[in-house]
Amino acid sequence: MVQQLENDKGLDASFSAEVAQYLTFILGNKVYGLDILNIKEIIEYGEVTEVPMTPDFVSGLINIRDSVLPVIDLSKRFTGESSRHTKRTSIIILDVKNEDLSIELGVTVDMVNEVLDINTNEIEPAPALGNNIQTNFIKGMAKVDGALLILMDIKNVLSVDEISQVGSVQGAAS
C-alpha cells in the first residue's frame, strides 16, 4: 500500500498533472506569487501600530477583529527597501505553519493582482544568481503568459526564528 502510494506520487511528478493556485501581487515592479493555501484573507492597509526596538521589516501590529497580529513589510524584507504606501497597498493575512506551530501574521504588498492556476511542471527552480533578493526566499519561477513570476517560499521569508532572532540582536544593539 505504502509503496503503491509512493508510486502514484512518482507518476504524478513525472506527468506533472498537478495544478496549484497562486495569488499574484506586485512588490516594487516585480510580480510575485504566493500559494493560496497559506492565505487567510486580504485587507486594506491601515492603522498599523509601530513596535519599537524591532527590525525595519517589521511594520508593526494590526487589530483584526480583536486579535493583534504582527505585520511584516515584505518589500523591506525582500529587497531591503520599503515601498511607498498607496491606495492599493494591501495586507495579506497569512497562516504560516512552521513545524508544529502555526502563526498568523500579515504582510504588506504594493498591490494584489489575481489568482492563477499554475501547473507544477511550469515551475522551474530558482536561478542561482542575477537577482537582488536572497534566493532562499524563492521557491521557484513560473512562466505565465510569457512573463516571469517569482513564487515565494513563505516559510523562509517569514521564518519566525529568524525574525525573532534579528529582533533581539537589534534590540540589544540599539
Add this chain to the structure above:
Amino acid sequence: MSDEGLQIFADEAEDLLSLAEQALLNLDDLNNITDTLEGIDDLFRTFHTIKGAAGLFGLNTIVDFTHIVESVLVKIREGALTVDDEMVSLFLSSRDHLEKLVEHSLQEGEVLDPDLKQNDESLLNKFSVYLGDSSGAILTEKNKLTTGQLELSDEDDDGVINENWHISLRFGLNTLRNGMEPASFISYLNNIGEVKHVTTISDAIPVWAEFDSESCYLGFELELFAPSTNKEALEEVFEFVQDDCKICILPPHSHIDSYIKLIEDLPEEQMRIGDILVACGALTTHEKDNILSTQDKITDQVTASGAEQKVPPLGKIAVGQQVVQQAVVDAAIKKQSVIKQQQGNAQQTIRVNALKLESLVNLVGELVIGSANSELNARRLGDSDLNEAMGNLLRLVEEVRDTALGLRMVQIGETFNRFKRVVREVSRDTGKDIELRISGAETELDKTLIEKIGDPLMHLVRNAIDHGIESPKHRLAAGKSAKGVVNLDAFHDSGSIVIQISDDGGGLSKEKIITKALDKGLIQENQQLSDQEIYRLIFEAGFSTAETVSNISGRGVGMDVVRKNIESLRGQVELKSAVGKGSTISIRLPLTLAIIDGFQVRVGDAHYIVPLDMVEECIELNDALHGGDERANYVNLRGEILPFMHLKEMFGMHPVATEIVQTNKNDECRENIVVVRFAGKKAGFVVDELLGENQTVIKPLGKVFQNLKGISGTTILGSGEVAMIIDIPEMVNRVIDSGQNSFIPQQHSKNLNCNF
C-alpha cells in the same frame, strides 16, 4: 457505566486522595492519641468512599486494594496497631498507588500493566504483614476478654451500667428458617466488646398448640461493654437479619457527650436532623431509613384522616423507638438552627469546566473592548444622557470583569500544602529535621498561574532543604536548634503577588559563588559586583553551588529554568541571603494574566499602557525638577532622587535633542514623568502625553516578538488601535542600571543616556 460517570469518579477520587494525603501528613505531626484516632477515622472514611465508588464501576483492583488498606486502618482504630512513621509512609505510598490506579482505570480499564501490578503486590504484601500480626493480636485480645469476663461482670454489678451499649433484639419468625442462629450473633458481639448481661424475652412464644418449632419467637435485651466501637459497626453485626428483625441499638450514656460534641463539630452545611444524627454516628443509615418510612406512614394516615394533626418530627420518633437519647436529638436540632442562620453565607461550590471559564473570560475581554469603543463614540457625540448611561454601563462592565476574573482565582494554600509531603520525604532522605511553616495560604492567585508556579516552587523548596538547611550536627554546632525551618509565605504587594521561600540554613557564601562563576566563565576577574548581582549569578545557566549533586536537587531543573519559568509568567525572582542565617527567595508574579487596569500614555505616534497598579504618580517635567539641567537623568522628587528616562529614547525612536525639548516646552502639551514602582524600586518615564485610565485586555505578543524586551504584551483600545503594554519590571531595571552608570565621573557624556 458511561465514561462521564467514570470521569466524575476520577475527579472525586482525586479530591479524596488529596484529603487523604492531608490527613496522613497531619497524622505525622500528631502525638495526641485522640487526634490521631480522629485522623484515622478521616482516612478510613476517605478510603471507604473510594472503595464504594470503585465498586460501583466494577473496578475490582481498586476495591481489593482499598479493602486491605481499610482493614489495616480498622486495626489501628481498634488499637491493635499503633501508627508509626513507617506505617504513614506506607499509607502515603499506597495513596500514590491508588492515584495511579484511578488514573489507569480511566485510560485502560481493568488490566494492569506489569509495573502497577508489581507495585500493587508489594504494597499488599507490606500491609499483610500488619494484618497478619494484628490478627494474632486480635486473637489474644479476644482470649483475654473471654477469660476476663467473669471479673468484669462483677464490676458490672457496681453500677457501671451506663457505660454499656443497650441492644434490644426481636428476631423475626423466619430467622431460623433463613439459616440464622440467634445465639451466634450474641457470641459474635464478644468480638467487638463484651456482653455483660443478656435478658431473654420470651413474651412472643405462643401457646403450645400454635407453636412452630422452626419459628423463632425469642427476643433479647443485651448489655454490651464496647467502648471503642460505634453504632454503625454494631449494626453491621446484624446485617443479615436486619430486614425481618427489630433491632434497637442505644449507645451508652457516656457516648451522649461525644455525640453532642461531634454534632457541634460537624461542617456548616444545611442538613436534615436525620443526616446530622447519622453523621455523628448516633443513628445508623438503616435506622434513619426506618424512621423516615415510619414518618411517611404517619403522614399518609394524617392526610387520609384529613385531621389537622402534626406529623411528629424525626427526632421524636427516634427517641420513641429508643434508638437515640433525647439529649442528642436536642443538640442536633440546635445545630440545625445554627446552620440555618448561617445559610446566608454558606459556601457552595460548583464544578465548572475550565474551558467554559476561559471562554467566559475571553468574552468579557471582548466586552471590555467593545464598551470602550462605545464610550469613545458616546463621548464624541456629546449627548449627556447617552454619556451618563454609558458611565453606568462601564461601571457594570468593570464589575463583570472583576467577577469573571475572580472566578479563576484560587487560594494558594492547596499548592503550599502539597509541599508538606515533599518536605517530609526530603528531610527523611537527607536525615535532616525540618519544619515547614506556611503563611498567607489564603492569598488568591489566578489558576493558570498556580498551575505553572508549582514546578519552580517545588524546585526552590527542594533546594532550600537540600542546600539551605544544614545537617542537625552542623546546626547544633552553629548554635541553632537542630530543627530547621522552611517558610512559605504569600502576600499581595502593589499589583503583584509575592511568594517567598525562606530557610534558616547556612545561607549563600558570596565567595563560593564568585569562585564558581569565575570557574564557569560567567564573570571576569576583578569585576566589581554588587551583592544583588552576585546572587543573580545563581540563576545563570550552568550554575550549581552544591559540591555534590544529590538525587534531590540536580535533577536537571536548574535555577536558570526556574527563572525562565517565572519570567515567562511575567514574573521576577530575587534572592537575599545572609551567611549563617539563611536565604530568602522572593517570586513576584502579576495578579492575573488576562485583564488589568491600565494607564494610557502617548509616546510619539503610538499609545502605550502602563499597568495602573505600578503607577505611583504623574508629575510635570519642568526646570524646577531637574534643576535646569536638561541632560540630567534624575530629578529631585520631594527630596528623593528619582532616576528617569525618556521612553522615546529608550525605544530608540528619535534621540531627544535639546531643540526638541525646547520646542516641546513651548508647546501646549508638556512632557510628563510617570513615576512607577516595582519591587520597592522607583523610576520615572518621560512620556509625551497622559491619556488616563483604561481597562486593558492583555493580548500576547506572539512568537514573532518573543525576544522583544521592554514590551510585555499588547491590547486593543476603544478606537480599535493597537497599544503596547510596557514591561515595567524590565524598564525599571534598565533605568536603575543606567542611573548607576551615570555616577561614573563623566556623567554628562551623551552616550550614557542611550546606553541600554
